[in-house]
Amino acid sequence: MFDGYTTSELSAIFAMQGFAGLSLFSVYVLMALGLAIIFGQMGVINMAHGEFMILGAYVTYLVSIFFAEYMPILFGAYFFLAMILAFVASGLLGMAVEWAMIRHLYKRPLDTLLATWGLSLILQQIYRSTFGAREVGVSIPDWMMGSIALTDLVEIPINGLFVMAVTLIIATGVGVMMYRSLWGRQVRAVVQNRTMAGAVGIDTGRTDRLTFGIGCGIAGVAGSAFTMIGSTGPTAGQLYIVDTFLVVVFGGAASLLGTIASAFTISQTQSILEFFLSGSMAKVLTLLTVVGILMLRPQGLFSLKLRK
């Protein structure tokens, strides 16, 4: 397959392919972080995760229209505001959902699966009725499109860099909050032993609501960032949900580090295989690898050491 190419051409391709792998990695981390918090820390199987992401994407769409209409000068910067608003909107919706639905189901994890799946269908139909069945086109500021030419042959897409930067910031933020803040300690306490956490004075209900809200908010940010690389439509969330669960489960549900390690493993495997095989075959082999490893290590790559 590499006959007739010069060394510089080949190294350029491998550099770009390496970057493609890294950018797939950051996409996986970004979409899985919110779920890692909700599923990993709270044990809630949130089938509506993709729809929370798409809410973020629609918020971005609305903000872009607003800026194009009223503040065209600032259009280049609208994306940052959009991401913040996406976080707030998805987070608030998440908290409302937790209050109305999820908190009644903490003892029945399988029912949350059904309930959140129903929620995902409801949200999809709401998006469809509000924004129409067709995908909407989110116009991205010019400076975020295109690529940086590092050499004559190596071109790095700017939106890939942007997603990486967002991922890095959010992942660091979540890590700091989880392991350095009061909220993080409370979350971890509630995860480890709900009754004891309540006994020492932690408001477990509030902690749950906030955790769910933050998880959904991060999903919103992910959805907002993905308007650059993917589609924004009522059912676009479904495109992400399987991969998201795959990353979280493979990493070991309760471990944030595991999520990152698993995103790295899956994205690199996939991206290397995709280069040498056809797309569908690469996916099949990636999934087979994941299944194989999960058979040997059902708890995922990383797991919390807990006395059960």
Add this chain to the structure above:
Amino acid sequence: MTKRPDTETVVTGPSRRGVLMGATAAAMTASLFTPKSLRAADFPTAEVNTTGLAVTDDAVTIGILHSITGTMSISETGSVQAEKLAIEQINAQGGILGRKIEYIQEDGASDWPTFAEKSRKLLVNDKVASVMGCWTSASRKAVLPVFEQHNGFLYYPTFYEGLEQSPNVIYTGQEATQQIIAGLDWVAKEKGAETFYLLGSDYIWPRTSNKIARKHIENFLGKKVLGEEYYPLGHTQFNSVINKIRLRKPDVIYAIVVGGSNVAFYKQLKAAGIDMTEESPLLLTISVTEDEIRGIGGENIEGAYACMKYFQSLDNENNVEFVSAFKEMWGEDMVIGDVTQAAYLGPWLYKAAVEKAGSFDVDKVREASPGIELTTAPEGYVKVHENHHLWSKTRVGRAQADGQYEVVFETADLVEPDPFPEGYQ
């Protein structure tokens, strides 16, 4: 949906001239309207409907069966709108055999068993005289046994992979060879393309189409295919394949990516620095209509070529009237893609077939269908072939930043439909 008031100024479509003249010169109406506006009294229900269809002295009921919920609603909404527009226009000029068209709309909900169930309901309970419907091949395959068992009559609008010819279906979209061959010939001849990279979503339509494309490229054009690849439906990360394309340096990327993947593919192609306006490589697609560009964003696909039979920008009288009528009914910001136009033909072809047969009976309509001509089609003149597909022209359009296509090529003659192409299997 806004209902249009029944005044003569808003009656648009193929008959505008006739209707306007009719309004001013009422005395001449009778002669002007024939054969378009037939009187129901001349065609007694007992004679035109011998098989118990839902046809009365003043109305005929047909079915509309598309997904208006679920993932496919994104594509099928346009078809429903076009069919309703055609029905309204036909009614405005007197209906079919003097009978108004009434419709019963059912939702296939993007679920193939639901399509089968709803089609059974339409045919058995409602006794509809014909059905405008389906979009995906999967849904058509699901309803096919029902239509054949109950002798229903379906007008199917989507371009599809061919390899089918049912006595109970009229295919108003292109089968694969009509959409593929002329485009490849054009790109080889006009653009001097020597090498191709085939790419598609992983299901029957892209695979069958690429199979035909590969045979044509290798056996008939004598050019080279550098790679052929499929990605699962809904795949959103195309960086690897874009790198592979860079490595192989084909003259043409032949892309049949669909749905949400489409948006991701073109956005990432643009972001990777492949500028399609420079045509190196050139991109030719058969899966992106104006509808899809709305989601992709015109600036992301500018410069790509698409091979279709219809583009909204077609410059002919029929199309100008069709586009303005469509926008008037459904909103100024509507765009019209290839399939939407094909769906619009369904009710008109049905009207023509019934009036040629002088009967609503399915067997007679079927018999009358081949040879039906439509001079008022927005795409221009079309004709129904013996094999129930349409003779139509193939066109190549170039995507503009505003989301429209500029037509750069059209075949001189109508292209014969060939659902079972020899030498391509």
